Amino acid sequence: LSLSGCRGDGGGQGGGSASSPGITDSAITLGITTPLSGATAGPGKCTVAGVSAYFGAVNAAGGVKFGDGKTRTVNIKSYDDAYDPQKSLANFQQMVSDNVFAATAGLGTPTNRAFRDAAISQKVPQVLVMTGDPLFSDRKQSPWQLGFVPVYQNEGAAFGKLLAKSGAQHKVAILSQNDDYGKGYVAGFKDSIKGASNISVVGEQTYEATDTSVDAQLTQLASSGADVFFNAMSITPLTIASLQKAQQIGWKPIWFLPSNTSSPTAILEPGGAAAYPGIYSVSFAKAPQSPAFAKDPDVVKFLDELKQYGNYPDMPAFPHCMWSYMVGATLEKAFQNMKEPTRDSFMTALRDIKGLKAPLMLEGTSVDTTVDGQPAVSSVVVQKYNGKGYATAENFG
Amino acid sequence: MGTFIQLVVDGLATGSIYAALALAIVLVNQATGLINFAQGGMAVLSAYIAYVFVQLGLPLLLAIIISVVLSFLFGALVERFLLRRFERGDPDTAVVVTIGLLTLVTGISAVLWGYNNLAFPSLFPLTSVEILGAVVSVRSLATAVTIVVIMVVLQLLFLRTKLGLALRAVADNPASAAFSGLPVGRLLMVGWGLAATLGAIAGVLVAPQLTLTPGMLDTALVYALAAVILGGLSSPIGCVVAASAIGVLENLVAVYIPLIGHDLKIAVPFALIFVILIIRPQGLFGRKVVVRV
Amino acid sequence: MSTAATVRRPRVRMILTAVLAVALIAAPLALPAFANQTLIRIGVYAVAVLGLNIVMGYTGQVNLGQIFFVGLGAYVTAYGVNHGWNILLVFFAACAVAGLVGLLVALAAARLGGLAIAMVTIALPIVGVPLAKRLSDFTGGSQGTSARFTDAPDWSGLDNDQWQFYIVLVVSAAAFLLARSLVRGKYGRAFAAVRENEAVAASMGISPYRTKVLAFTIASIFGGASGFLYLAAVQYTSPETLSFGHSISLLAAMVIGGAGSIAGSLLGGAYYVFVPQLTNAIDPNLTTVSQGAILLAVLFLLPGGLVSLPRVVRRLTRRSATRRSTARPAAETSQQTPPAQHPVPDAAPEGPEQTERQDGP
Amino acid sequence: MTLLELTVVTASYGPLQVLDGVSLSVPEGGSVGILGANGAGKTTTLRAISGTVRTGGRIRFDGRDIRGLRPDQVAALGIAHVPEGRGTLGQLSVRENLLVGAYLRKDRKAVAGDIDYCLDLFPQLQDRVGSRAAALSGGEQQMLAVGRAFMAKPKLLLLDEASLGLAPSTAKAVYEAIRRLRLESGIAMLVVEQNANLAFSLVDTATVLETGRNVLTGSSAELKGMDEIRRAYLGG
Amino acid sequence: MAASLSLKDVSLHFGGVKVLQDVSFDVEPGVIFGLVGPNGAGKTSLFNCISGHYRPSSGSISIDGTEASGSPPARLARLGLARTFQHPALQLNASVLQNVLLGGHTRLPGGPVSWALRLPYTARSERAIRTEALELLDRAGLAWAADLPADELSHGLHKGVELWRALLSRPALLLLDEPAAGLSHGEVEQLIATVKRLRTEQDITIIIVEHHMGLISALTDRVVVLDHGRKLMSGTAAEAQSDPRVIEAYIGKDAADDAA
């Protein structure tokens, strides 16, 4: 008995060679479910702004010439999930009913995980998402997924390697956010210093993303006598406050900060970072706030488009604006290579990008989607703060 | 020992953030009998308003004063045109209205100023002084002193002035108070206005440290509520003492009881509430509500 | 009330109930997937709101921790499913674990009064989030845990959303029926008595403490059931599921649906699910403002919640005919008839004449 | 001459109209009683005057139309209402309750004196001045409610069962005090009182309400003489 | 079935306030007992002690020979004690019928699971108690008010609803706190008739606190007079009313006629 026979099924044409939902001869629609309200809305807004800025400019110039020969404009539909997994699933279901071609660029591990299964079973791409969770880059488990940003482990490892390489004795204190973000950083860092006898971890603390103060952790870590402080923190005000607090209590280690919270103008300057012997961070994107890049054509174009098409007039305070701009470039590349207007074809094209130098990417980094187990960007460079902006750091010290 | 004292001093500084908001909550409660969940959101809005005036080039102090005055008006208008409709009804509904207000006000701040962290200038310098071997910033110290001053003023307002008496009378039994000629509506507006004023002061005091975002006080609100309940709803002194105690204990527990650690230290205020309220249901300094059937 | 009306009423009701039941059973077959998915989520939250309503709407104990039990139920479900338990066992475990934890919390919390209970219950989600991260062996830590057990079996010929719809329908219908019977008789009155005045309740033989513990435990069980449904619908849970902000939203949904009303719980669940969808449709960048505005607008127009809408409409449409048709018989009001005497019949015709002058301000 | 005048006043709670045209007048310095069974509308009549129920008709006080004014505006004109039931501010102390009663007065010194007067009048309250009103016994709360109205120094006193819950001797003392007040300061009053003996000791005229209408009005002496009244209100 | 009550040296203090001091008396089963005294004498507080709402600072209270002081009020209610309150305490937004039905709580069998499952016996007992409640209201002439929200009743009728609520529990010991307050003379007469009937129809012990001396005289077999928390005297109502100490402390010198 075929009970389901009588329902008007809208998504029936999923698999075949006919075009997939969300793509016509003249347009393609992408969906982004991301936190646009609540505590993570700051970076969340950036994810939408960057992609919109990129494709806004592309559309204005006529659109993308797809691999099937047709030129299409790219529409972005955004949905607020407020960092609530249940809402991101709902948004995904809404996307499906809104005939969205693919979900992309959404921020957050739990929110992306919440609809991963559904995306797989409905064969809807969920790609270039902003989470460093390795699951999304595992081809077998996640056939319709791909992460964009380096897995958190990579960022932590990059710094650890540099530190180990220095040869000098270092005592490290670690403060990390109590979630997969912080844990990933710490795991990568610890892995990379495993063999190094010159590095010892002398103190390790965590904080909650919702905390208003980490003074106690800093006081505790300061008493450990560490000379290097690995601070895997993603919360802007807490990072500023910890930069201020540590120097107040007379603790002046060398700092490591993640790519999220290393903005020279928004964080380091108000935090009085100049007082420390060194601040290191990792990145793959040019920081528009950095004086070194003030006249960089990529950066100028980016800021301009962000304002014009991304509805984001301010100087971006979160790197997600740049990252999602690169997501736009990566998607464009995949569109150019896809031979049929189908999701299958899109995934094939997307998984075949190598050596793409997306705008805003730093020297030494590129988009490479061909490696199983790695997201689209897996290379980062360690940088050192020079009092105004960042310079690539080859050696520690 | 040095660490211990530093932890205590840090805890007091954090506690003063909670206390700032807690005082405003106590004021609304004493004046209208409600718990205002929107108190934090309104304080943030006030801080944004001050920020705008600073951006326009006004001196910080003047900007704060303007914001405080505007906040009074805003609080009074909110009472008159929103809460008025719910004051006689089910208190749960009124609480949910304040939740709605919190959402709305937070949303408005977000629309007008975005979610980026804005640096808010401080009235007090960030330089630090040493007390008993612990380091504390002048800013934290000044914040704490300001809060103690506000606390004393509030205590005097409630217990020594005619206005305070009238506010309490209206909160206690508006119908009966009206029979004695108390302009109930106007007094409720004044109560909300004053609380918003206090919230504004709290907002500009803590904004330099937390940096301005629409959700700046969301976490602090939970702690402030805990402090209010722990200290006793009717007592400004109680809520300041409780807020400080929470700040300090949290630090000590997180550091010295590794099993709890920094991730579960947030359980401390609630455990404290539980233990103390079993013994003293009215809170540390609160007066017992007398109920006879 | 005329006899005709009394006879007709139950029959009308029965027919309406039957129609509703048929509609609910047929709906998923006819509706598009997204509509089903929305209804499914409404069912999930309606059960959570229903539990909250019992402890808060009916019994008057402010409970800011309901989402914790939803999360707990979801985690237990995920754990059970991933360990291959029988699905019925999983369901009962989700309810029982949540109920047991609720009972333990209530045994302690019910000793406190009023707002202190609010603070102790708000602690549940607030402490629950870091706790869930810490117990990563059970919960999958901050990455959460997935569990699929509600894909439609092949023999059914149904789509996943249709299959899930029936699961949610069965569980939530049972929950609503049980709750309805419970609040209608002895226990409904006991809950209300405790809410209104504990001293009075006690003098009627109702132990306020036990009643609060009972209500709280029931709420937790419903929370656990809702958590089971959550996992049936979302198939994934993480610490964010039990963030205390959701608890506040549940509370708002309960009041907006209608505190102390069974039907209101369903409306509350619908509100909880619909409004974010609606505000997303309006403008995803303005969701906070529009959610706040909608909440305030609804309560401003309907302080009694959505469930009072029919009542308000009726009052508005009958404005002109407001006067009570059956004024109290003079004979009755002027003397409290002693039990020996016979009652004066209702609506005595010699009741006072109504003046037309009634021009109040 | 006439201080308060109600002309075919109606009143309703929501859709339910309970006063159906009540008329009465209180002359300056006069004292008028309202009698009637439970639910007749006595309380509602007083509420109509003090503005706590929706009303129709005409209510004039001291040459002004006061229908539709808010309760605090009515109070500001010099009408003090001792409401039915608990008329106190439970979480305020006895002294604070009395101070609230004098809220509209400016003569601080005299207020202090009047508090002493009230405490003299109700000696039971004397050693409880610091206690909160809610802790008092039923009768003590009633005394406090009356005291609070006294503190306002009104032109017109609305008394709704002021003797409710008072011991016989206390009730007599209170009515004696009220009578004295009337003689000394010429306060007019409108009195709802179930204890008809007490009522008739105070009022010059009275009106009888039945389901929201006056059915009978007369002087105390006249009414006392009527059989019906005797049976329902006086006994014997 | 009527219960006996015995108080021995019951004292109650609130902080420094001595509300009751060494109060002792016995109430035989089946009598109507009066408790009178000036305002603040401690009558309501004594009721609260008996009903378990207050815990006496010292002394003992036994009902039918078993110690009752210290038991929570809900337990005592289940053992057959019912009371009314000086300030009527009804659920104002619930109907009068629901208010009265609350009194039947202890007579309804079954736990929450049975009620949630609507087991037949729960439905049956609910119907039975409802019928009984309606009958009570009917006989009181309050049938018209059964479905009205309680706050639509005037103050005076609230007292009546409280009485019927207490009676629905079929108590063995009934405490009435100022049942006649706010009633006119005629209404008091009816109340007297009701209580008299109650005594003949049901086996019940009743204690009444009342300032209405007419009602006390008409109903009570014995009275105790409290003053400042102490027992001033005990005896019949007539004895009390002619006792000079009682006249001095309570009734007032020339008030005998007024109080009738």
Ligand SMILES: Nc1ncnc2c1ncn2[C@@H]1O[C@H](COP(=O)(O)OP(=O)(O)OP(=O)(O)O)[C@@H](O)[C@H]1O
């Ligand atoms: N809040 C209310 N809502 C609806 N009806 C009410 C309300 N208050 C009183 N009533 C009704 O109004 C009528 C008059 O009530 P009112 O209180 O004025 O009577 P009363 O004469 O003072 O009686 P009592 O002697 O019992 O105090 C009654 O029928 C009562 O049921």
Ligand SMILES: Nc1ncnc2c1ncn2[C@@H]1O[C@H](COP(=O)(O)OP(=O)(O)OP(=O)(O)O)[C@@H](O)[C@H]1O
């Ligand atoms: N919970 C309490 N807290 C403080 N004082 C109390 C409390 N309960 C009773 N009292 C005091 O005990 C005394 C006796 O009160 P109670 O209510 O027993 O008097 P009563 O004899 O019933 O008087 P009335 O005839 O006026 O009702 C009063 O002075 C009252 O203030």
Ligand SMILES: [Mg+2]
């Ligand atoms: Mg009355």
Ligand SMILES: [Mg+2]
């Ligand atoms: Mg009493």
